[in-house]
Amino acid sequence: MYYSYFDVFSIGIGPSSSHTVGPMRAALAFITSLKEKKCLQNITRIQVTLYGSLALTGIGHGTPNAVIYGLMGLKADTIDLSQNYIAKIEETHKLLLAGVKEIDFRKNTDIVLEKQTFLPRHSNGLKFQVFNSDGEILYEDVYYSIGGGTIIRDGEEQPKIVQKNVPYPFNTGAELLKICRENRMSIADVVFRNEEALHSFKAVKSYTERLLHVMNNCIEKGIVTEGKLPGELNLSRRAPTIYRRLEEKFHQNDEDPLMIVDWINLWAFAVAEENACGGQIVTAPTMGSAGVIPAVLRYFSRFASKKSPFDIAIGQGLFLLTASAVCSLYRTNASISGAEVGCQGEIGVAASMAAAGLTAAMGGSTAQIENAAEIAMEHHLGLTCDPVCGLVQVPCIERNAISAVKAVNAARLAIRGNGNHLVTLDSVIKTMLETGQNLSSGYKETSLAGLAKNAFTC
Numbered sequence: 001m002y003y004s005y006f007d008v009f010s011i012g013i014g015p016s017s018s019h020t021v022g023p024m025r026a027a028l029a030f031i032t033s034l035k036e037k038k039c040l041q042n043i044t045r046i047q048v049t050l051y052g053s054l055a056l057t058g059i060g061h062g063t064p065n066a067v068i069y070g071l072m073g074l075k076a077d078t079i080d081l082s083q084n085y086i087a088k089i090e091e092t093h094k095l096l097l098a099g100v101k102e103i104d105f106r107k108n109t110d111i112v113l114e115k116q117t118f119l120p121r122h123s124n125g126l127k128f129q130v131f132n133s134d135g136e137i138l139y140e141d142v143y144y145s146i147g148g149g150t151i152i153r154d155g156e157e158q159p160k161i162v163q164k165n166v167p168y169p170f171n172t173g174a175e176l177l178k179i180c181r182e183n184r185m186s187i188a189d190v191v192f193r194n195e196e197a198l199h200s201f202k203a204v205k206s207y208t209e210r211l212l213h214v215m216n217n218c219i220e221k222g223i224v225t226e227g228k229l230p231g232e233l234n235l236s237r238r239a240p241t242i243y244r245r246l247e248e249k250f251h252q253n254d255e256d257p258l259m260i261v262d263w264i265n266l267w268a269f270a271v272a273e274e275n276a277c278g279g280q281i282v283t284a285p286t287m288g289s290a291g292v293i294p295a296v297l298r299y300f301s302r303f304a305s306k307k308s309p310f311d312i313a314i315g316q317g318l319f320l321l322t323a324s325a326v327c328s329l330y331r332t333n334a335s336i337s338g339a340e341v342g343c344q345g346e347i348g349v350a351a352s353m354a355a356a357g358l359t360a361a362m363g364g365s366t367a368q369i370e371n372a373a374e375i376a377m378e379h380h381l382g383l384t385c386d387p388v389c390g391l392v393q394v395p396c397i398e399r400n401a402i403s404a405v406k407a408v409n410a411a412r413l414a415i416r417g418n419g420n421h422l423v424t425l426d427s428v429i430k431t432m433l434e435t436g437q438n439l440s441s442g443y444k445e446t447s448l449a450g451l452a453k454n455a456f457t458c
């Protein structure tokens with residue numbers, strides 16, 4: 001199954017692709033279906049029930065607000081957050097369904113949290129029910145947010161976004177390597193040809209520029225924005241302090257050889273903190289893990305490349321296209337949802353994508369790229385998802401920085417080798433899935449175990 005570059009990297013609002021972007025898209029899909037049925041005018045009430053992980057950590061992840069945005073017909077990539085929609089609804093108790101039909105709405109009672117109930121298909125389930133003035137249910141539907149902002153409607157086999165015809169489809173790493181070998185193409189070439197068939201050269205180019213713009217914007221905003229992160233942990237943003245210290249060291253001509261690590265940490269912190277504050281983010285592959293790829297990309301353009309701006313731009317394109325192919329393999333054969341396989345599916349996959357992308361941008365062979373992706377995941381196996389108080393802050397923000405550095409190391413290890421290695425990317429993906437299935441639910445975005453249980457009482 002081939003997952004498009006446009007699906008792997010999408011632009012949305014933080015802090016969580018599965019708990020913010022996915023529920024927002026589900027609400028929008030439900031309300032759009034009602035619009036198509038022309039029944040909006042008969043609706044007087046709506047109730048949304050969040051199940052399992054969405055109920056347990058949804059408040060900290062901003063799920064209720066995201067659902068409201070979707071019900072209003074707003075989209076994650078174009079929403080204007082300065083409009084303060086939620087504050088207005090909380091004040092007036094009125095919600096404009098799909099932007100056209102006003103109904104009474106109280107966030108605390110019309111969004112129900114079913115913390116003990118996990119729907120069988122996925123732990124991130126949401127049910128939408130609409131009622132008429134007699135209190136009768138007019139329509140109801142269940143959706144699942146399965147990771148990376150992707151949703152499935154109950155009763156549908158697969159998400160609609162993957163049903164596309166491309167010239168070079170692949171399901172496994174072995175198939176991808178075979179396509180590259182037989183057609184003398186790089187991994188980035190394969191993705192580019194597939195995307196050209198789905199979109200156009202111009203569309204791929206301008207989308208890449210847009211992704212880079214949002215990622216860079218996030219870094220630039222994150223390194224200078226002071227203040228507290230939202231939520232009861234009462235944490236301050238750390239990126240601006242790190243940035244000031246690094247600038248001082250730079251002006252003092254400090255020759256600490258490990259300062260590069262500090263810069264990578266800074267860029268990852270900047271994006272992860274923007275995400276925690278609900279900023280505009282690129283899912284890479286999720287929002288909780290969105291700091292890894294921008295930090296490694298910035299490392300490539302700042303430190304790993306002594307080339308011209310043109311060569312850097314080409315390298316960034318190779319980086320993102322290659323990373324997209326790696327993500328497609330994880331989505332096809334495992335999962336990128338912390339609620340399904342723990343943090344190895346989010347930060348682990350981000351590091352695997354970043355390592356592969358960096359190796360490609362640095363001129364590595366196809367075998368070295370596969371090796372880099374495999375090394376990065378191999379050393380994230382078993383990583384649990386235990387966000388403290390359900391907030392995408394601890395351990396998430398530091399974890400982005402640690403794993404960005406790990407991704408650079410994986411790429412460097414692969415580049416220093418000849419591409420021969422014992423553990424294949426396919427086998428490490430299979431292992432990641434099995435490990436995730438064996439993790440108890442407390443370690444899968446429920447905040448019931450791990451650091452969430454021991455570090456702080458919420």
Ligand code: SF4
Nearest residue numbers: 288338343346385396
């Ligand atoms: S621990 Fe990892 S998977 Fe869980 S919310 Fe944080 S970044 Fe996402």
